Amino acid sequence: MTTQIKEEFQFPKTYSFPPFFTPQPNSNTRHSQLQKWSSLIQSYCRHYKLYRLNLIDAIETPLFHNAALKKRVSLPEAREILEFMVGDGRAEWVDSGKGVVWIWWRRPEEWAGLLVDWVESTGQKNVVLTVYELVDGEDSVSQEWHGMDTDVMMKSLNVLVKRGKAQVFGNEGQEGVKFF
Amino acid sequence: MFFKPLDLTTALRPSLLLDETLLFVQDAVGLYEGKYKIPNYQDGHAYLTSHRVCYVAVEEPRKHSVAIDLKDIDRAEYQARFLKSSPKITLYPKPRKDIKRSGSRSTGASPSRSPPPTFLSTRSQSPLAPTSAPQLKSSASTLVNATWICPICSFSNPVPSNFDPSSAPAASLVPPCLACGIKPPFTTVLKAAINAAASREGTATNTVIPDYGNGGLSQKSGTSNILPLYPAGSLSCPRCTFVNHPSLIECEICGASLGNSTPLPASHENDYRSESPAPVFEQGSIRNTEVTECVKLSFRGSGEKIFHERLRGALIQRKWLLHNAPPAPQQPSQSSGLPNLAVPGSTNGSPAPARSPAPGIAGLEQRGLEARRNNEVVIGNAFEDLEALMASAKQIVALAETLARESGMADEGSAETSAVLSESAAALGMVTTKDMLGSGAESLYLSELARNLAEYLTDDRKGVLQKEGGIMSLIDLWAIFNRSRNGVELVSPSDFQRAAELWEKLKLPVRLRRFKSGLLVVQRYDWSDEQTVRQFQDWLSELRQTPPSEPVPWDWRTFGRAITAQETAQRFKWSVGVASEELEMAEDRGILCREEGIEGLKFWGNYITLDPNSGDINSGISNIVI
Numbered sequence: 158m159t160t161q162i163k164e165e166f167q168f169p170k171t172y173s174f175p176p177f178f179t180p181q182p183n184s185n186t187r188h189s190q191l192q193k194w195s196s197l198i199q200s201y202c203r204h205y206k207l208y209r210l211n212l213i214d215a216i217e218t219p220l221f222h223n224a225a226l227k228k229r230v231s232l233p234e235a236r237e238i239l240e241f242m243v244g245d246g247r248a249e250w251v252d253s254g255k256g257v258v259w260i261w262w263r264r265p266e267e268w269a270g271l272l273v274d275w276v277e278s279t280g281q282k283n284v285v286l287t288v289y290e291l292v293d294g295e296d297s298v299s300q301e302w303h304g305m306d307t308d309v310m311m312k313s314l315n316v317l318v319k320r321g322k323a324q325v326f327g328n329e330g331q332e333g334v335k336f337f
Numbered sequence: 338m339f340f341k342p343l344d345l346t347t348a349l350r351p352s353l354l355l356d357e358t359l360l361f362v363q364d365a366v367g368l369y370e371g372k373y374k375i376p377n378y379q380d381g382h383a384y385l386t387s388h389r390v391c392y393v394a395v396e397e398p399r400k401h402s403v404a405i406d407l408k409d410i411d412r413a414e415y416q417a418r419f420l421k422s423s424p425k426i427t428l429y430p431k432p433r434k435d436i437k438r439s440g441s442r443s444t445g446a447s448p449s450r451s452p453p454p455t456f457l458s459t460r461s462q463s464p465l466a467p468t469s470a471p472q473l474k475s476s477a478s479t480l481v482n483a484t485w486i487c488p489i490c491s492f493s494n495p496v497p498s499n500f501d502p503s504s505a506p507a508a509s510l511v512p513p514c515l516a517c518g519i520k521p522p523f524t525t526v527l528k529a530a531i532n533a534a535a536s537r538e539g540t541a542t543n544t545v546i547p548d549y550g551n552g553g554l555s556q557k558s559g560t561s562n563i564l565p566l567y568p569a570g571s572l573s574c575p576r577c578t579f580v581n582h583p584s585l586i587e588c589e590i591c592g593a594s595l596g597n598s599t600p601l602p603a604s605h606e607n608d609y610r611s612e613s614p615a616p617v618f619e620q621g622s623i624r625n626t627e628v629t630e631c632v633k634l635s636f637r638g639s640g641e642k643i644f645h646e647r648l649r650g651a652l653i654q655r656k657w658l659l660h661n662a663p664p665a666p667q668q669p670s671q672s673s674g675l676p677n678l679a680v681p682g683s684t685n686g687s688p689a690p691a692r693s694p695a696p697g698i699a700g701l702e703q704r705g706l707e708a709r710r711n712n713e714v715v716i717g718n719a720f721e722d723l724e725a726l727m728a729s730a731k732q733i734v735a736l737a738e739t740l741a742r743e744s745g746m747a748d749e750g751s752a753e754t755s756a757v758l759s760e761s762a763a764a765l766g767m768v769t770t771k772d773m774l775g776s777g778a779e780s781l782y783l784s785e786l787a788r789n790l791a792e793y794l795t796d797d798r799k800g801v802l803q804k805e806g807g808i809m810s811l812i813d814l815w816a817i818f819n820r821s822r823n824g825v826e827l828v829s830p831s832d833f834q835r836a837a838e839l840w841e842k843l844k845l846p847v848r849l850r851r852f853k854s855g856l857l858v859v860q861r862y863d864w865s866d867e868q869t870v871r872q873f874q875d876w877l878s879e880l881r882q883t884p885p886s887e888p889v890p891w892d893w894r895t896f897g898r899a900i901t902a903q904e905t906a907q908r909f910k911w912s913v914g915v916a917s918e919e920l921e922m923a924e925d926r927g928i929l930c931r932e933e934g935i936e937g938l939k940f941w942g943n944y945i946t947l948d949p950n951s952g953d954i955n956s957g958i959s960n961i962v963i
Contacts, residue, residue, distance in 0.1 A: 173891045175899065176932040176941045186930050189946045225890040228934070 166204045166219075169197060178228040180237070191241040198238070199247060199262040208306040211257050212236065259309070268302060268313035273322060275300060276336045288314070288332045340626050343391055343404040347795045347846045348788035351384050351391040351404065356656070360647045361385040364781045365638035368392055368403075369425070371630040377401045383634055385647055387656035390428065390634070405632060407648075408657050415645045416633075424641040426648065428632045483533030484576075484593065485526045492516035495594060496530050638781075712736065734823075784843060786828065786836035791845040793818060794859065802847070806910035807864055808919075811837060811849065811857040813912065852918040853925065866922055872909065873923050876900070877942045899932055899939035 171177050171193050181187045201220050202208070212235060215221060221230040230238070239258050242248035246264065251257040263271070272291075276282060279296070290296070292310055297303050302310065314334055317323035327333045344352045353359065361384070368378035378401055381394035390410075394401035411431040418424045483496035494515050513520045572581045572595045574588035587594055636644070715732055794802045794814070801817065802809065811834065819827045828836075837849045837859065846862045880897035889898070906916035920940050923929045929940040 170892065170895065171944065174896055174941070174944050175891065175934070175939075176930040177945060179931055179933045181930050181945065183924055183927055183930070185927050186924075186943055186946050190930075193945065 166201055168219075169193075172197065172223060173226060175226055175228055178223065178226070178230055178234075180234055191238060194238045195242045195245060195247055198242065198260060202260040203262040206304060207260060208309050209251060209257055209259050210239075212239070213256065263301075265309070265312040265316050268305075268309070269316040269320075269322075271301065272313060273317065273336070282336055285333050285335045287327075288334060291334070339409065340403040340405065341389075343393070343402040345393065345399060345402060346788075346792050348791035349393060349398045349843070349845070350382075350785075350788050350792065351386070351389070351393065351402070353386060354388060357386050357388045358656075359384065359386050360651060361640075361644055362781065362785055363636060363638065363640035363644055364395075364784075365636070366392070367423075367635040367637060369633035369635060371633075378403075380637075383636075383644065385644060385651065387651055387654070390648070392634075406657070407651055408655075410652060413645060413648050413652065415641065423635045423637045425633045425635045426641055426645050428634070430631065483529045485521060485529035487514040487517060487519070487521060488525060489519045490514060490517040493592065494521075496526055496533065783832065783836045784839055786832065787839040787843055787845065790814070790818065790833075790836060791840060791843075791847050793821070794847050802859070802861065804910070805912065806915075808858050808860040808911055808915050810912060810914055811859055814859050853921065854918065856914060856918055858915055858918070866926070869919055870923055870926060870928050873920075873928060874942075876908065896944055897942060899941050901937065901939050 177190065177193070181190050198210075198220065202210070212232065216230070216232055216235060221235055223229065236255065239248050242260070243250065243258075247261050249259040249261065251259055275297075286294075288307060288310055292302065292305050292307060302313075311325075311332070314323055314325055317336070318325055322337055324335045324337070325332055326335075346352045363383045364381075366381055366383040368375045368381070377396070378392060378394055380396070381392055381398075381401070384391040384393065387407075389404045389406055391404040392402060405428065409430055411429045414427045414429070416425045416427060484493045485496055486493050492514055494512075571583050572585070573579070574581055574591060574593055574595060576593040577588060577591045579588055579590040581589055581595055585595060634641075634644070715736060793799070801814070805813070815828070815830060815833050818833075822828075834857070837857070840848050840862075847859055848862045850858050850860055852858065877897050877900075880900070881894060885893050885898055900920075902913050902917035902920055905911065905920060906913045909916065909919075911919065917938075920929060924931060924940065924943075927943055927946055930943040930945050932939045932941060
């Protein structure tokens with residue numbers, strides 16, 4: 158799922174604050190709590206290049222389980238945090254069962270912008286590229302989206318298609334794309 | 338008889354002297370001196386104690402409160418309701434031993450003098466206003482109806498009511514002749530006044546003095562013993578005794594002014610109680626002033642009968658005499674009797690009550706027997722009748738406490754409450770009970786109970802509130818308070834709550850507070866949430882300074898440590914319920930946040946809202962609070 162294990166993720170200080178793992182009744186406090194969780198999840202996923210989280214699995218990861226404090230986020234609480242992120246446009250449920258979620262540490266629109274910039278700077282306008290090339294090709298190794306989840310790439314490309322800046326063709330699994 | 342200054346308690350009730358007990362309270366009472374209302378003393382509470390009659394006005398009670406010692410009161414008379422005149426109780430002073438009719442008093446500015454109406458119109462002042470007199474000098478016996486003859490036109494003019502021969506600048510007050518307008522020489526008026534005063538001395542008691550300053554109604558009701566002298570309502574001239582028609586102002590024959598029934602201009606009364614007929618004194622403070630005539634308490638509400646009854650009882654009992662009296666004669670062994678109560682004795686066989694210093698076990702047994710006999714006598718005396726019980730209440734309380742202590746009733750757990758209980762003996766004389774109050778006066782009962790409670794709470798000797806860290810739940814207070822009443826005249830919970838709700842309205846130094854959960858607590862009036870929050874913040878920053886006893890996985894320099902309700906209760910001497918409510922209040926304000934875990938609920942400084950890296954929590958929190 159991840160590319161390579163880099164150095165450990167540096168959790169923010171709040172992560173070692175015990176009340177952080179308890180849902181706060183005060184609405185103001187609750188709001189900042191959710192915001193802090195949102196940014197923690199985003200930076201965590203960015204660090205490990207995670208694009209989707211399986212909730213059941215993620216509960217056991219250090220993200221939601223602070224072993225030092227012996228504190229963990231319960232499943233309903235984690236779901237609530239993710240619902241907050243969905244409302245914020247920083248996450249999206251993959252299925253209606255709400256078991257797996259996209260984490261948009263970059264939204265598809267932001268990815269699309271990055272792709273267009275890259276295509277323009279490398280002079281690949283009007284060139285047909287395969288999606289595989291974009292994600293796993295040698296040219297894109299230095300780019301952030303290298304090794305990206307194909308579904309996320311397709312979502313980002315669809316944004317460009319809607320804007321009329323790209324065209325996607327081909328069958329499932331062998332799509333090609335042409336940037337204008 | 339003097340109006341004495343009155344000390345008020347924090348709850349604005351009279352603070353009682355040693356051995357003084359409260360007998361009765363009545364609200365909606367007005368104060369009169371002689372026939373005249375005393376301004377600012379027209380709506381207040383009358384407190385009857387075993388030593389005094391106290392009056393506390395509703396408005397500005399600290400300024401307008403006086404007391405009259407019962408020992409100065411000769412007798413009290415009851416006067417029933419008559420038409421619009423409220424029922425009254427008149428207190429007559431004992432005659433002073435050094436009776437000297439000083440000139441200034443006898444001819445002082447009595448409002449009840451009889452200036453003719455023509456003279457009235459020349460003066461802008463109220464005829465009832467004493468001009469500069471520091472003392473109240475209203476007295477029927479000082480009425481003067483003098484005239485002076487104008488040396489120019491020989492018209493007989495009345496001497497002005499405020500004419501005072503003894504005061505030097507009086508010459509300036511002498512008005513000109515009503516007929517020719519020439520000012521008379523001062524001596525003429527002075528002579529006339531002295532003559533009139535001298536001639537009055539003999540006839541003062543049986544002559545009907547026309548009383549201009551008195552309205553029609555109060556004249557009828559107030560001086561009812563005079564009425565029979567007027568057949569068919571006609572007025573006899575005080576100078577020539579001609580019987581005039583009652584509607585005349587001046588005598589038909591000699592022109593002297595008659596105390597006629599022309600009502601006073603209404604403007605004099607509007608300020609106070611317009612429907613009441615009695616006139617009003619214009620007087621600032623009546624403290625420390627002497628009462629020469631009598632004082633009336635006007636009961637606009639009700640309760641006059643019970644007040645009168647108990648006042649008479651108190652006058653007969655003369656408790657004030659006991660103030661410095663030696664204690665009631667006691668059994669010889671009384672002084673050493675109480676501590677001996679626990680000595681068990683099975684001595685049926687020692688017949689002699691005489692104190693023979695017997696040695697050894699026999700002596701101990703004898704002493705035990707004596708002690709028990711003594712207790713028997715004390716209890717027997719006490720229950721002989723209720724009066725005796727009241728008198729020996731203190732002894733009985735002391736006895737009951739000793740018995741309780743020795744029977745092991747006070748176990749360690751309730752040591753604190755029993756301490757409060759035993760101290761409550763001091764409060765025995767202070768409680769307001771329902772039968773101390775006028776009939777049907779539910780609101781009065783509640784307000785008195787509220788004041789009672791406020792006193793109980795703020796009493797430094799007991800320090801009930803201080804012991805509980807300045808805040809305690811209403812239920813706890815109810816329990817302690819009712820226990821302090823020793824099982825009699827208990828207060829019902831609903832009365833208690835309603836009385837507590839009155840605190841704010843009565844501006845008492847305690848207040849009732851409702852927490853979010855509905856818990857009702859009692860705290861000092863000036864205590865606010867901000868102060869509690871500040872206490873919490875100080876504590877939290879203290880915790881960030883002190884390293885925890887065992888290593889913790891978080892950065893204690895930043896986050897400090899969690900606090901629980903128990904710890905908080907201990908630190909601030911609150912009850913746990915109050916502590917958790919206060920913590921939740923602080924959480925509500927965003928000062929604290931919670932941690933739920935297997936160890937229970939803990940509270941932390943709110944580092945979720947605040948950036949823990951940005952240092953000072955206090956500055957951040959104060960921003961939030963604002």
